[in-house]
Amino acid sequence: MEQLPSLATILEDAGAALSRGVLLVCDTNTEYIAKKILGSQDRPLCVLESGETRKGWASVEHIITAAKGAGLGRDGLFIGIGGGVVTDMTSFAASVYMRGARLCLISTTLLGMVDAAVGGKTGFDLLGIKNLVGTFFPASHIYMPLDALKTLPPREWKSGMAELIKTAVLDSAICDAVPRVETGETQVSLDKLKALGPFSVTNGVPSTLGELIERAVLVKGRIVEADPKEQGTERALLNLGHTFGHALEAAAGLGNLSHGEAVAWGMVRACELGLVLGITPESRARKITEIIAAYDYETTAPHPSMTDAALFMQALAGDKKRKPVNLPLLFPMHSGRSWFLRI
């Protein structure tokens, strides 16, 4: 959809017109959007401080306190309005509030639209670890008003584009491997992304982008349907680049690098690892690395923002997705340098 949904539409879609209470949650960046949705209606609005550094328990407690103050019952509706930080925390709060309330999301960033808001993952950061605490709690409705992207800062574009590239990479990988996926319908092609040009979106939103977002959502939706709680191997595909990326985000200091910048760098590292393990064809690793470089992401290791290599290794070793492996492996993180990763 191009435009913001009205509050009446949201309530009707959620079947919440007669429910006990509605709470809108936004941050200081999306407060103006929440106010547009509210119009002249007087409904409780919880405004959080923006940024990854605020993605903690204090903000979640703020949401829950506001919900109680607004008199939300278990049939109350949480409406999260913003990027991944806001929607992850609103979703978490809704998932634990009175053991689960109603939830809908209005995603206002590219990253949120193609990844964070879709698929039911909720959470917040704790002990310096991204999304250490979380639940699976899908929203009943997710709105993606493309108009909201018109005011997205360049850094946010860059962050979202990395997840879009990830989906494109995954989709063609899936299409190669799983014949039942109809490539024509859902493939988010690397070439189309490249044609979009690196962050040329300043005046309005190109129509190609709307199409790509839609396709990325379809691709992710299909993966999530196959493995909603990441118990098998399907949903783990969506973590491409995230083990290295999350570790980099932690090592650079949470909030200093955008999630997408870190994930883009992480995808290049994952390609290197795939090459070392002999599971990624060289041509594929090269193509992925090329497109990431074309979008002006850092591709070399160590990343210039990685001020603390020990913290990086610690974060990598503590990754919540890790599984035991039988053989230790020495993986050169950066050829010509003498530091190695043991996994």
Ligand code: GLY
């Ligand atoms: N962002 C990865 C996932 O939703 O599984």
